[in-house]
Amino acid sequence: MKRDGLASEIIGFAKSEETRAIALELEFVDRVESSAAEAVRDADLVVLCVPVGAMSAVAKEIGPVLKAGATLTDVGSVKRSIIELVSPHITEDIHFIPGHPLAGTENSGPRSGFADLFKNRWCILTPLANTDAAALDGLKNLWEGMGANVEEMDPDHHDLVLAVTSHAPHLIAYTMVGVADDLSRVTDNEVVNYSAAGFRDFTRIAASDPTMWRDVFLNNKEATLEILGRFTEELFDLQRAIRRGDGQQLFDYFSRTRAIRRGIIEAGQDTDVPNFGRGDGDGA
Ligand SMILES: NC(=O)C1=CN([C@@H]2O[C@H](COP(=O)(O)OP(=O)(O)OC[C@H]3O[C@@H](n4cnc5c(N)ncnc54)[C@H](O)[C@@H]3O)[C@@H](O)[C@H]2O)C=CC1
Numbered sequence: 001m002k003r004d005g006l007a008s009e010i011i012g013f014a015k016s017e018e019t020r021a022i023a024l025e026l027e028f029v030d031r032v033e034s035s036a037a038e039a040v041r042d043a044d045l046v047v048l049c050v051p052v053g054a055m056s057a058v059a060k061e062i063g064p065v066l067k068a069g070a071t072l073t074d075v076g077s078v079k080r081s082i083i084e085l086v087s088p089h090i091t092e093d094i095h096f097i098p099g100h101p102l103a104g105t106e107n108s109g110p111r112s113g114f115a116d117l118f119k120n121r122w123c124i125l126t127p128l129a130n131t132d133a134a135a136l137d138g139l140k141n142l143w144e145g146m147g148a149n150v151e152e153m154d155p156d157h158h159d160l161v162l163a164v165t166s167h168a169p170h171l172i173a174y175t176m177v178g179v180a181d182d183l184s185r186v187t188d189n190e191v192v193n194y195s196a197a198g199f200r201d202f203t204r205i206a207a208s209d210p211t212m213w214r215d216v217f218l219n220n221k222e223a224t225l226e227i228l229g230r231f232t233e234e235l236f237d238l239q240r241a242i243r244r245g246d247g248q249q250l251f252d253y254f255s256r257t258r259a260i261r262r263g264i265i266e267a268g269q270d271t272d273v274p275n276f277g278r279g280d281g282d283g284a
C-alpha cells in the first residue's frame with residue numbers, strides 16, 4: 001500500500017513497543033499509536049491483522065471509536081468464527097467485510113512482510129448479506145492495487161476449502177515433524193542430518209507461529225475435523241495397500257495425485273516454483 005501510494009496515511013498499531021519501532025524503521029507506516037483505539041480514530045479503512053483469538057478483544061476496543069462509514073476488514077485465516085467474534089462489537093454504520101489473503105510464510109512479525117507478498121496471490125473476501133457495494137468495490141480495488149486476485153466466497157465454504165488446502169496440511173506437517181523428532185532420539189539425529197526435500201518442506205511449515213495456528217484450529221474445528229477424518233481413512237487404505245503389497249493401488253493413487261500437482265502448475269497457481277514438474281522425463 002505504501003509503495004503504490006494506495007493510502008494517504010498509514011497508521012500502525014502493535015502491542016509491543018519493539019514491533020512499533022521496527023514498523024517505523026522499515027517505513028511501511030507513517031506513524032504508530034500505542035493504543036488500537038487511538039490508531040483507528042478517523043480512519044477510512046481499518047485492517048485487523050492479529051491472531052484469530054485476539055480479534056474479539058481488538059474489535060471490542062476499537063468498535064466504539066470507529067468513524068461512521070468506515071470499512072473494517074481483517075486478514076484472519078478463518079472466516080465464520082471471525083464474523084461471530086467481531087460483529088457484536090461494531091455498529092451498523094460500519095462496513096465490515098471479512099478477508100483472507102492466501103499469502104504468507106512460516107515467519108511472523110514486521111520484518112517478515114515484503115512489498116510483493118500479495119502479488120499474483122488470491123485474496124478471498126467473504127462479504128455479508130447486507131454488505132455495501134461501494135465499500136466492497138473499494139476494498140477489492142485496494143487488494144488488486146497490491147497485485148492480488150480477488151474472489152468472493154461464502155464464509156463457511158471458505159473455511160472448508162481452507163481446511164483442505166491449508167489447515168489440515170499444517171497439522172499433518174506439525175505431526176510429521178513431531179514424529180521425526182521422537183525418532184531422532186533413536187536414530188542419533190540422522191533424521192535432521194539427512195532430511196530430504198519432502199521432510200524439509202514439512203519442517204518449514206511446522207516452524208509457523210504456534211499462537212496463530214492454535215487459534216486457526218480452535219476456530220475452524222468442524223471443517224478441520226471433517227477433513228482429518230477423511231485423511232485418516234485414506235491413510236489407512238494406503239497403509240493396507242502397502243501391507244498387502246498392492247502396487248497397483250499405490251501406483252494408481254500416486255498417478256492421480258501427480259495429475260493434481262500438474263494441474264496447479266498449468267493453471268499458473270504456483271509462483272514459487274514456476275518450472276517444477278514441467279517436462280520431467282518419462283515418470284520412471
Ligand atoms: N502468517 C501468514 O502466513 C498468514 C497469516 N494470516 C492471518 O493474519 C493474522 C496475523 O498473522 P501474522 O501477521 O502472521 O502475525 P504476526 O505475529 O506477524 O502479527 C500479529 C500481531 O498481532 C498482535 N497481537 C497479538 N495478540 C494481540 C492482542 N491480544 N491484542 C492486540 N494485538 C495483538 C501482535 O502484537 C502482532 O503485532 C492471523 O489472523 C493469521 O491467521 C493470514 C494469511 C497468511
Ligand SMILES: O=C(O)C(=O)Cc1ccc(O)cc1
Pocket residue numbers: 076077101102103104105106166205
Ligand atoms: O507458509 C505457507 O506455506 C503458508 O501456507 C502461508 C499461509 C498461512 C496461513 C494462511 O491463512 C495463508 C497462507
